[in-house]
Amino acid sequence: MLIDQNMKMADVVLHDPTLVPIINRFGVHLGMGDLNISEICKKHNLHLQFFTTILNAFHDKLYFPKEQLQSFPARLFVDYLQKAHRYFLEEKIPEIAGLIKETIQESSVNQKSYAIIERFFVHYRDEFRTHIQREEVKVFPYVLKLEKALEEDKITPEIEQLFHEYPITEYQAEHENVEEKIFDLKNIIVRHLPTPNNDRLWYQILREIFTLEKELNEHSRIEDLILIPKVKAMENELKLKMAK
Amino acid sequence: MGDLRTVVIIEKNLLIQAGLESILSELPRLVIIGFYTGDEPNLNVLLTKQDPDIMFLNPQCLDVPAANFLNQLKGKINPLIFGLLDDNAPESLKSPFADRLMFSDNKQQIQNKIQERCNLNNDPHDKAQVLSSREITILKHVVLGLTNQEIADKLFLSVHTVMTHRKNINKKLGIKTVSGLMVYALMNQLVSMEDLGDKI
Structure with missing residues (x-):
């Protein structure tokens, strides 16, 4: 599953709980309510594309958009x-x-x-x-x-x-x-x-x-x-x- | 790692990557440890580090000729290599590969080729996984901190033979580092804490 900015952060974690330590590194914690990823990024002042790309790369070993990652x-x-x-x-x-x-x-x-x-x-x-x-x-x-x-x-x-x-x-x-x-x-x-x-x-x-x-x-x-x-x-x- | 075979796939086409993964997942004893797209600037370093048993390589995704690429790996790692080849590819691209998987091959053909070349059907229990007495002697010397040369001198062997024994020990035990071997040797009372002194 590709994680995109409009998905609820909670749905993503319920789908793949191994992402919890990853989002913690960005300062995002459990008890995240109903915000979607783009709202979470605004709230925590995070780079939206970078955040979603890292989540996807960790979630799916076949997902690794090198060009995009190298552009950050x-x-x-x-x-x-x-x-x-x-x-x-x-x-x-x-x-x-x-x-x-x-x-x-x-x-x-x-x-x-x-x-x-x-x-x-x-x-x-x-x-x-x-x-x-x-x-x-x-x-x-x-x-x-x-x-x-x-x-x-x-x-x-x-x-x-x-x-x-x-x-x-x-x-x-x-x-x-x-x-x-x-x-x-x-x-x-x-x-x-x-x-x-x-x-x-x-x-x-x-x-x-x-x-x-x-x-x-x-x-x-x-x-x-x-x-x-x-x-x-x-x-x-x-x-x-x-x-x- | 016992009788499991580690596999890497070097292919830039993601459909083919995923397709090959699915076909391999139906075969016994194969574990995929890496996917690459062929344009990684340090690919030969990464592959040397991983030291896979089997490699699937599409020469068209490399920026150098496959023969040059394979030359860089020679002497460092020695995987069994399958070319992933387009039927229309020129003969020059196909020639470095003794084993070829063609894009037009059906699933059965692909699986047969892999099973035949990798001997996936032989009984894994035909070779004992316990250490021979020679291997135990060498293991003891290794954990006591002797170099390959010193072990060779002591046992009247060539350094090459010592290295082969060490490789077999690592394979049989599934332990790669000297400190891992120390743990094994201590737990099995092949050496004592006092023998190791401050090494552990």
Whole structure:
């Protein structure tokens, strides 16, 4: 189903509740009443096309209008990706960590083995945090400065230096796959877990991990298919201008 | 991932993308992990990262000749590749592909071609998914932090053989990272916490 601006926000969420964390990132919350999407955007001062495009991209894996997505300014993506980072770090991952802790406490068997899994998840969290910090400290500020320089047609020495020191290809090379550990975690729980006495809790963990994975895939899709190509195009424009 | 095969589709025509997805969904053990339209500037990087088992590629949606594109992937990933081809396409477009799905093929023909080439009908249980004793030895060395070269020297093997063993271990266990392997090794008491020291 294509989500359009005239649909009621509530109908959209009732159709696909996995969109709740996405609309939260835009400051839209449950208890949304009867407003349609365009009214919601007016109320929260959101970019209507950007909001609907992101909802559609998350809702339907086959919907990914690259040209349209690339036409939005980079700052909209940076803002969105930063909010997503907050959500992963401050909500989703602590939620799963808490569930794992609770599950181990309620286990009457194999506690030692489960503690190893908990440790693995803590490692994963730390690695994820480092990855995100690099994006926020290095990549995003560079993207924003690059966009501003091009918009105002002011090529400062700073931006030239940043471009030479840290072109986006560099970032792409180190954009390592934090998803591999999630893949492992799923397999460890499903295949290799010593039989637990509380399947229900493990199932809950597993479900949350699958949700996290889906959200991360969508996140990387935007970074890999939109942000990086967009920055590459901006860098080419900058190169042309510097050559003049 | 055990005996599931991962699939990517590179096709700019959305009707064909969706149609192929629906046809594949009727076959066993195939999991689609990516859809691309062929004009992604970093496509070869993304594909290398995903390392699919099977790739469906329409050469007409690439901005470079298919042979060049496939050359970029050579040595990094080695998927089974099906060309998605228009019957009227010139022979030069068709020639890089040993396996071809034609737009005029009917559903049965398409499914037969895929099943034949991908051996989807063989019994998945004919090969054991448990680790051999050699693999267990190598697994222990890996989690203790030895490099492929060090393992090769220790066991009088070539580095290439060690890498093949490691690939098989990853496949059998469904675990790709070294820290994931540590969890497995610890839970199965192949190594102890003390052995790993501060590595975990």
